[in-house]
Amino acid sequence: MSFWSTCWKAIARTPVSFCLLLYCCVFFFFVGGLTAFHSLLVALNQTTTEFLKGTFRGKINPFSKGILCNCLSILCFRAPPSLVGTEVGSDEDGTAKLIENMDIGDPPTTATAISTTEPPSRRNPGVQINT
Numbered sequence: 001m002s003f004w005s006t007c008w009k010a011i012a013r014t015p016v017s018f019c020l021l022l023y024c025c026v027f028f029f030f031v032g033g034l035t036a037f038h039s040l041l042v043a044l045n046q047t048t049t050e051f052l053k054g055t056f057r058g059k060i061n062p063f064s065k066g067i068l069c070n071c072l073s074i075l076c077f078r079a080p081p082s083l084v085g086t087e088v089g090s091d092e093d094g095t096a097k098l099i100e101n102m103d104i105g106d107p108p109t110t111a112t113a114i115s116t117t118e119p120p121s122r123r124n125p126g127v128q129i130n131t
Helices: 003-013 015-044 048-053 067-076
Strands: 087-090 096-099
16 A cells, blocks of 8 residues: 555544644644744844834844854843833933833833923933034
8 A cells, every 4th residue: 555545544534633734734834934034033133123124124233243143142141131111311411311110101200300491402312422
């Protein structure tokens, strides 16, 4: 008997096994594609949004350290602390400073509230370069 005739007999006896085989093939196709895409993102040291928008298409990615170092930094080292929930404020002299550990839903404190008495150029200085 040939291999294919044996397979067809097994499928005829238990059609559920064919459905399970088909389900597993479809499942592994999509999971394999997702794994390959995210492996590419790790190798390029990009986020999904950067890749889809083409942020570094035709340009050098300043965050990339090479494929091997990108993979090692993601898989073997600790991630740097997140900057989500941080915002930039200013000192009395107008220099920028980072205000950390603020929840996004909290109302602004006196350190981050916008003052209406200051001129608009001093309200939110952002990053300033003195020339």
